[in-house]
């Protein structure tokens with residue numbers, strides 16, 4: 557496909573998906589969106605680190621062929637004010653694998669969130685957030701190493717479906733009349749109204765991905781998180797459909813919590829994944845008090861939104877929490893924080909969130925050695941107390957460095973682990 561502003565690297569090959577599994581050539585074309593605000597600083601630093609790790613791990617036999625695609629302010633400058641050009645979607649549909657920096661979303665009016673649009677248009681139905689502690693990172697809890705959980709948050713429905721009617725509008729009045737007169741519902745006058753759809757289709761594909769991930773990565777528990785005690789036909793149905801996927805599609809490799817006790821005396825058989833569920837409120841306590849009980853969580857959209865930020869705080873905050881939005885074919889890895897506009901081009905912020913989104917991407921590609929090298933080298937750099945401002949203010953005796961200097965220190969430290 558010919559593009560207007562996107563230059564396809566001539567020395568790379570396309571990533572493909574075969575039978576639901578990504579097939580990664582040795583020189584894969586990977587798309588990147590630089591991002592607004594601090595995007596330039598963290599993307600430049602992170603790409604240096606990813607490339608160095610791949611080079612050091614594979615000695616030139618593997619290399620990423622980067623392809624810049626555009627979204628946000630950089631796109632608007634190139635495409636005559638268009639923040640989300642169609643060819644950005646086309647490129648992702650064709651090349652399947654990408655990574656992005658943060659994008660500006662104006663508050664109130666203006667345009668819709670570019671991030672949400674990307675997820676919806678490309679049907680990236682699962683937001684994946686691994687939350688683990690990296691040695692040396694300042695944390696508010698005493699034993700941050702006990703938190704190691706991967707959250708699969710449904711990305712396409714729930715209250716994010718955007719079915720909302722403002723109080724005082726004719727649409728609201730029409731719906732309120734229908735609900736009161738035909739459905740027997742009771743609620744206060746002047747209530748804003750919102751509808752929360754949760755479907756078997758969207759629930760099952762999310763839980764399927766979470767279970768498959770647990771099987772692929774040797775994780776032993778998948779917990780369905782829901783508020784089904786109150787919202788029986790949406791959150792409660794999420795729980796029921798989640799168990800159905802496990803029973804109907806993974807019966808030989810999963811065990812439900814009920815069977816764990818009735819059939820296996822509470823001991824999970826070797827090679828099996830436990831499927832259990834927890835109510836959304838209590839799981840916040842459990843994740844704080846007994847985090848090691850949880851390995852993979854599958855949650856509806858809103859619960860997952862709250863949970864991922866709360867758990868990330870236990871291991872050092874969203875500043876270094878990575879994430880990805882993944883569909884059946886397309887996968888887009890992304891920094892989870894915003895554009896931090898006051899730090900734009902100051903070469904100051906922590907690239908950790910984007911950096912570890914790239915580590916997630918390398919793991920998705922099964923380039924484990926490169927991923928591992930970055931993790932070890934990052935931990936060494938933190939152990940040396942060479943950190944960006946955000947960690948420096950929480951650590952005693954730290955040397956505060958710029959984003960680019962932090963990247964150089966990580967790259968230098970890689971040689972200690974080869």
Ligand code: NAP
Pocket residue numbers: 594598657658659660661662671875890891892893894895896897905906907908909946
């Ligand atoms: P933000 O950009 O995440 O920044 C909030 C604060 O978090 C910063 O002032 C800074 O705190 C800290 N922070 C963020 N990134 C950091 C990093 N890499 N290193 C160190 N500290 C970091 O949130 P916001 O100010 O609410 O949002 C700004 C814009 O970003 C908005 O337009 C919003 O819509 C957008 N946004 C985009 C995404 C996305 O693209 N995925 C996500 C969230 C928000 P201190 O100043 O205390 O050091």
